[in-house]
Amino acid sequence: MQQQYEVPLKMKQTSRWKLSLVIQDIKRDRWLYLLLIPGILYFLLFKYVPMWGLVMAFQDYKPHLGFIDSPWVGMKHFARFFTEPQFWNLFRNTLLLAVYNLVFFFPLPIILALMLNEVRKEMFKRFVQTFLYLPHFVSWVVAVGIFYVLLTTEGGIVNEIIAKMGMERVPFLLSEDWFRTMILSQSIWKEAGWGMIIFLAALSGVDVQQYEAARMDGAGRWRQLWHITLPAIRSTIVILFILRLGSFLDTGFEHIFLMLNSMNREVGEVFDTYVYVKGLTQAQYSYSAAVGLFKSLVGLVLVLGANWLAKKTGEEGVY
Template identity: 80%
Template sequence: MDQQYAAQASLGVKKKRIRSQFVKDILRDRWMYVLLLPGVLYFVIFKYFPMAGLVMAFQDYKPHLGFWESPWVGLKHFERFFTEPQFWMLFRNTFLLAVYNLVFFFPLPIILALMLNEVRMKLFKQFVQTLVYLPHFVSWVVAVGIFYVLFTTEGGVVNEFIARLGMEKIPFLLSEEWFRTMIVSQSIWKEAGWGTIIFLAALSGVDLQLYEAARIDGAGRWRQLWHITLPAIRSTIVILFILRLGSFLDTGFEHIFLMLNSMNREVGEVFDTYVYMKGLTQAQYSYSAAVGMFKSLVGLVLVIGANRLAKKMGEEGVY
């Protein structure tokens, strides 16, 4: 009995010490937590709180009735979505664009960061960095407008050049064959440079003594890149790849919407534009919520699967 009492007393003392240390840590780093607060509030207000609205995917939601009084319909909207004639067309278009972005866009910031890391002229390196960062700050409206000016068949710079060469003008903006190429090219032009920031930060943390030792052993630039640089940023690449899979089916509504027209809609209509059409233009709120929820669930499954695979391969993963 005395031993049990002593053990409980000891446990109580340990808990008090932990609480006391926790309070001391909070007070010591209080300004760090103050700086953290805006970011936390942003995610709570704009990311987590709106998730409560997902209940409308299981309701026949009526704005005048609200969430509490709208009738529940279970999986009715999901069943309708999976049996819609457009489902496979939407899935194919979204999936192909997502794969093209993953294959062609994702590696480019890594390659660009590796190239910039090899530049020794500081002024030239800063100039190139500024040049490739700038498109990120251009809105998609302006970016698509620039491509319209360049590629339109009526006075477009590219088509005028093609005509001067004696060839037929190519309807880049109206053709189904060119739609995905244009979308991926625009994404690369706008975001590839901005994506190098994280990789350049990771590269700055590589121990320079490793390169010196490799040079002494006779390793050239390619050997150093393959055996030192890439392994050093491998964990960063894996984490960003996993996070990218979380938005795998998120092809970017504004970008796709601006490029859509009646001639390329068969290959350009994706889940994002479909949700807009059904949810906002036709006021089918519950149905569009079900479509959006399906897209989010696919991303969640991909993240969990990729994270488990990364851990099996010896990487840390995201959780």
């Protein structure tokens, strides 16, 4: 009988001891925990609380009735979306822009970081780094305005040069053929330098002695790059690639919306602009919520699949 009582007593003492350790840690690091509060509040207020609005996708939502009293319609809005004549055009436009960003935009920050890592003059390196990431702080309104001034047929610098060369002016801003090229080039100009910083930070953690040992063994720059540099940042590349897939269909509403006009809408209309038109301009809240939920679910499936594949190949993944 005494042994039966001793086991629960030891468990209670162990749990109390662990609890006291946790309390001591919290007291010791209380200021660090206080620094977490703004971040926690941000995610609670702007990420988790708005998820309650997803119930609209399964309701015929009426603002005066609210979430509780609005009638439930199940999968009605999803069925309507998948049978819309515009669905396949929207899906094609969004998918093409997403694939272009993944194929051409994602590798560019890695290439820039690798090139800049080979520069030995610190002053020049810092100047190039600043020059490349500075456009990140320019808003999309300003960025699109700059391209408009450069490419417009009415006095645009590029078209003026083309005209001086005796060729016909090119309507870049109105052409369906040039739309995706302009979107991709603007994204690269604005964000490639900012993404480069992450990879430069990863490269700064590579042990310099590995390069010295490789040079002593007769390895050139390319062999050092292939056998030391790339393996050192491989985990960073995999994690960022997985996170990128989470926003695979997120082509950027503001950017696309500013570039859209009546002449290129056929190739420029994507899920983000479609949600804006249906949800805010036409007040179809439940239908636009269903479209947004579909896009988010696609991103979730891609993240889970990519993370599973990364773990199968020996990488850590994001969880």
